[in-house]
């Protein structure tokens with residue numbers, strides 16, 4: 226079976242031949258990344274939504290109002306939740322003083338719907354509208370956010386949930402845990418301050434948030450003893466990598482960037498910008514417990530939420546309660562992730578790119594192979610190829626590298642965003658099955674804006 230799949234893909238006929246060879250996977254995950262060039266199976270349901278981007282005041286704690294830019298006066302933006310195969314039509318009304326776009330982070334949609342200004346569309350001018358129209362597939366936990374300049378650090382982001390046709394797991398509650406960083410003033414490009422030494426420079430965040438709330442106003446997730454809770458951990462932040470752990474509880478990781486993986490039970494999970502992990506938590510320990518998102522690079526008070534058993538006397542966690550998993554126990558690693566899809570996928574590549582990620586030196590540019598986007602060469606590929614990308618990080622900062630329009634295979638997992646650790650190396654391969662011009666970049670907003678980006682161009 227595996228050998229058969231491998232040889233079929235090598236022929237470049239995967240789109241046509243895959244459904245016949247993969248009936249078992251079809252039943253479990255109806256749209257696999259491999260079949261994106263085929264129109265996803267549709268429900269026939271049209272979901273029409275409007276998002277108005279405008280200047281707003283939002284409360285990040287009872288004593289703190291943030292004047293910023295939001296979708297519909299809500300931060301994070303309101304949840305979009307559809308079924309796999311629904312057709313989404315979203316009208317974006319730009320009431321901001323600047324142009325904007327929305328990118329549907331992780332969704333392998335048609336190129337013209339990808340929301341990257343100057344690459345897939347003209348930006349939406351102030352006062353103008355744009356309609357995004359695509360089939361929501363495959364199922365998973367995704368994000369939507371602006372892709373213009375440093376607007377992401379003003380609060381223009383929200384969750385996009387595409388529900389499975391047939392749930393893989395039974396659970397009693399489904400909570401979103403949206404981790405973000407709080408920059409009270411206007412976002413500005415960062416410079417290293419000169420000196421020529423490799424350095425770690427981060428924005429002056431005042432605090433970190435869960436679901437738009439600072440730790441002093443932590444959101445509460447209720448449960449009862451014996452229940453199973455699904456937490457959708459997501460990181461749309463500008464520049465913060467979080468280590469997440471829950472006091473008194475372990476987490477069983479079941480999805481990485483929306484894709485199903487073999488369950489892994491751990492004490493902490495690291496999420497960099499753009500990453501999502503869905504975890505299941507068993508309600509076996511009544512009380513009130515802190516979920517903490519501790520920053521790895523930035524200096525700011527940690528993000529916090531509370532897991533509260535409604536059938537327990539405890540109302541709030543005791544002061545200073547700190548999850549054991551932040552300092553010990555088992556941390557999820559990339560090697561732990563084993564996909565439940567596309568097991569027979571070929572590891573052979575037809576084309577390879579070796580990319581050196583560097584910067585943070587004098588001048589402040591962040592580069593890929595010495596070039597700072599937009600003054601950078603496109604990475605040309607052909608439809609039907611399997612493309613290999615090897616990344617080497619020659620800096621002291623984390624680079625969460627995100628590919629638009631495709632899932633990639635890294636190690637034994639499928640993802641769309643992967644951490645390349647300081648001075649470390651990571652590789653991935655992907656099937657070039659979604660023609661267009663696809664942005665590939667570091668999801669640290671400030672690194673992207675300072676040049677750490679390229680375009681994969683189908684030629």
Ligand SMILES: [Cu+2]
Pocket residue numbers: 622623624625667668669672673677
């Ligand atoms: Cu970076």
